Structure formats: C-alpha cells, structure tokens
Amino acid sequence: MPKTEVFNREDVLKQATEVFHTKGYNATSMQDLVDATGLNRSSIYNSFKSKQNLYVTCLKVYENKYQRIISKLLLESNSPINAIKSLFNIYLKESLSDNTNKGCLIINCKSEMANQDIAIHKFLLNNQKGTLQLLEDLIEKGQKDKSINKNKSKEAYALYLFSSMQGFRMTSILVNDKNQLQGLIQTTLQNLK
Numbered sequence: 001m002p003k004t005e006v007f008n009r010e011d012v013l014k015q016a017t018e019v020f021h022t023k024g025y026n027a028t029s030m031q032d033l034v035d036a037t038g039l040n041r042s043s044i045y046n047s048f049k050s051k052q053n054l055y056v057t058c059l060k061v062y063e064n065k066y067q068r069i070i071s072k073l074l075l076e077s078n079s080p081i082n083a084i085k086s087l088f089n090i091y092l093k094e095s096l097s098d099n100t101n102k103g104c105l106i107i108n109c110k111s112e113m114a115n116q117d118i119a120i121h122k123f124l125l126n127n128q129k130g131t132l133q134l135l136e137d138l139i140e141k142g143q144k145d146k147s148i149n150k151n152k153s154k155e156a157y158a159l160y161l162f163s164s165m166q167g168f169r170m171t172s173i174l175v176n177d178k179n180q181l182q183g184l185i186q187t188t189l190q191n192l193k
Contacts, residue, residue, distance in 0.1 A: 009047075012037045017058040021105045024112050025055055025120075056119055062105045063127055070134070080142035081192065084135070084161065088185040091165065095172035095181065103173045107166055132158045139192075148192045157192060164188045 015036045019028050030041055030051060037044070048054035069090060077083035091104075102108070106127060113120045135158035142148030148157070168188075172181055 007037075007039060007043070012039060012047075013058055013061050016054055017062060017105065020055055020058055021102050021108070022100070024108060025051075026112060052117060052119065056123055059106060059109060059120075059123055079145065079147055080138040081147040081189065083138055084142075084192070085185065085189055088165065088168065088188070091169055091172070092178070092181050092185065095169070096176065096178055098172075101173050101176075104169045107169050110166075111170075128162070132162055135161050142192070160191070161188070 015038075016033055019032050019036045023032065028051070030044070033039075033044060033051070033054065034041055039047075044051075044054065048057060070087065073086050073090065074083055077086055106124070109120065110124055114124055115121065132155075136154045139148055139154040139157045139161075143150050143154065152160070168181070168184060171184065175181060
C-alpha cells in the first residue's frame, strides 16, 4: 500500500521554490531541500520522484501564479496597449521590491537549464509559446483599435515584446533605479505606437 503524503504540499513547494529561486537548480542540493522543507530525502523522492521533477513542479506553480496575475490584469485593462504596459509595470514593481536581486525564476531557469534537461526545455518552450500567444492576441487587438501600429506583424511585435520583457527582467537584477526602468518601458512601448 503506497504511503500517503502527511505534509502540506503547497507549503513544501513554496519552500522548495524559494531555495531554487535563491540558489538556482545546479547549486541546490538535496540537503538544501531537506533543510528548507523539513521533509526527509525519502519523502521528497516518494512525493516528487527526483530533484528535477520537484524543480519542474516548482516552475509550474510559479508560472500558474503569474498566469493568475496576468488574467486579472487583462480583465481590468481598458486597452491592449495599457495591458502590455501593465505587464511591464508588474515586472517593475516586483523588481524594485526584490531586495535580494533574485530576478525571475523562469528566466533564471532559462539561463541555467534550457539546454541541459529535456523536461525543463519543454516546459520553457511551452511557457514561451503561451506568452507569445497572449502577446500576439493583445497586439492584434491593438492593431485593430489602432492603439498599436501595423509597421510589423503581430508575431514580430510579440517576439519583440517577449524579448524586451525578458531583457527587462535580467536588466532589473542590477539596475534598481525606478526612473531608468520606467524609461526602458517607455522606449519599448514607443515602438508600438
């Protein structure tokens, strides 16, 4: 008879995510995860099968958190260009409040692990595909309502914004000046108008 989990899975994932976010995948040892979660190694392996599976689960939880935030933002936004600006402002606010300069877990993962693990690579591709689709939909709506120019296709602008957002997240690890970061957002959005 298989053992049942006797711990709060959500808390364990939150604690493990914090360790991975702080140290990265490769620098995180099983002992780090044991210390952070309070679980023993066998509980971690029985519940998550491997460090890699735990990491991918943490990435999915992190991604789902942002999907909820973005969905709420899209419902509250009055125009596509304002929705895009709000996305950047979420990243701005988060960057300015990140006292440890950890950056974004998914972007950190991309830098560290994108070409090292098939499951992680697949997760990152799916994340990118979903984000590009969201941006393409916003661009298309903005081009229809003329708040976004038609100088480039929705696909080209979506990739431009995706790359800009990732660059913004990386830049904001070292640049914590609100005015500089807001200027970067304005310059990025100016190309759409």
